[in-house]
Amino acid sequence: MANVMIKCPNTGKLVPTxxxxxxxxxxxxxxxxxxxxxxxxxxGGHVWSKKDAQLEEE
Ligand SMILES: [Zn+2]
Known part of the structure; x- marks a missing residue:
């Protein structure tokens, strides 16, 4: 399994969804x-779609 991560638009950091x-x-x-x-x-709160997401292996 891998975590679905998005990049926070405010900080640019990858965060787990x-x-x-x-x-x-x-x-x-x-x-x-x-x-x-x-x-x-x-x-904050973000709305994200698949194009914003990436997988990070555990
Ligand atoms: Zn954020």
Whole structure:
């Protein structure tokens, strides 16, 4: 499994979305307009789509 990460638009840091999946699932996943309510980098809320996301292996 790998963590789905997005880049915080305020700090530029990679932050975990709380979603974990393997690379095969990520490739076929429909991820659009997902909400991240409490960003660990800036404390704000972000809306993200698959194009903003990347996998980070544990
Ligand atoms: Zn943020």
């Amino acid at each position: 709380g979603i974990a999946m393997d690379a095969q699932s990520f490739a076929s996943a429909q991820l659009s307009n997902n909400g991240l309510g409490n960003c660990p980098a800036c404390g």
